[in-house]
Amino acid sequence: MQCSRLISAYSTEFSCKALHVITLFFWFAVPTVSAGAYPTPLAQQDTALTGYVLELESGEPLPNVEIKNLATGVLAESRADGQFTIPVKKNQRLQFEYPGYRTDTLVVIEFDIKRVYLTSDGSAIRIDEVQIQAMTDTRLAAEIRRAEEEGQFTETSQRRGGVRISPSRWFGNEGRQARQRYKQLLAEQERRKIDARFTPEIIRSLTPLTDEDLELYMTKYRPTVGFLSTASDADLRLYIMDTYAAFKKLTPEQRAEIKAPKTDNP
Structure with missing residues (x-):
């Protein structure tokens, strides 16, 4: 009986010592991690977003479009092929601005290659000779159609039904500019046809x-x-x-x- 009590006491003492050793082992084995030691989530890091800016009607690339990160103010500009690269975080907004086209914005959800299409704002813009010569044939044809429509004496109205006379379109400043632009663009198209042969x-x-x-x-x-x-x-x-x-x-x-x-x- 006395022997059993001794064995029991010895076992209890051994168990306590073993538990103490295990506790110390985990205390020294598990490193202390400070709040700043965790890696920053990917959504909080700037990622270089690549994309292309194109004209909606013709699909032609738009160079020199200003792209602005509205959250950081960082600016970028599209190249001759319409491509751009800009640092941005997830859920931030990018603004695309180009003369003669509606300003548009894009919320970045994913970082795959983006294609952004801009639409004309309908304003009459004078085009200089250098700009005309830099246009692709497709873009030139689209601009000719646009200038021809803007400079016409008549216009088609679906809401009012059929074709109606528009004197303001003919005698107004925008109409005159459109007809002058049409002549410039048509002359460039003819020049290219001659130069091709x-x-x-x-x-x-x-x-x-x-x-x-x-x-x-x-x-x-x-x-x-x-x-x-x-x-x-x-x-x-x-x-x-x-x-x-x-x-x-x-x-x-x-x-x-x-x-x-x-x-x-x-």
């Missing part, structure tokens, strides 16, 4: 013209769109040979007078 390469293949003489010849004998629209390749080669023969007969004084392209050729 009346090239230095085809002229050099038929004549010995180079450098300044080639430039003078192309200026003076530049054909019209009307002629090229019906002329075959054989017709164009014959035209070049005939006009080259006439070019050789020009005097130095006549060559010096060649300053601007003429459009009275066949």
Whole structure:
């Protein structure tokens, strides 16, 4: 009986010591983590968002669009192909602003590549020659249609039914600007059609013209769109040979007078 009490007391003492050792083990084994030691959640980190800004009607890229993070004020600008990259956090808003187009905003929910489409604000904007030349053929055609519609004397109204006369559209400042812009755009389209066929390469293949003489010849004998629209390749080669023969007969004084392209050729 006395032996059993001794064994029981010994077991209790052993259990207490073992529990104390285990407690100390966990005390030293588990590291203390401060509040700042946890990693910042991904949603709180700036992520570089990449996307493209495009025109809704034509699908063409819009360069030089200003993109602004409204939460941080950080600015970015789209490149020639419409691509942009800007640091942003999840749930922040981006603002897209470009002259002649409605300002739009985008709430960033995911960070996959975004395609943002801007729509025209309908304002009449004067386009300089450099801007026109930088347009793609698709964008140029879209701008021609837009300017033609804005400069028309009549307009189609579904709410009022059919076509109605709009004197303010014809005599107003916006209408005049639209018609002037239409002429500019149409002239650029015609220039491109001529340049696509009346090239230095085809002229050099038929004549010995180079450098300044080639430039003078192309200026003076530049054909019209009307002629090229019906002329075959054989017709164009014959035209070049005939006009080259006439070019050789020009005097130095006549060559010096060649300053601007003429459009009275066949």
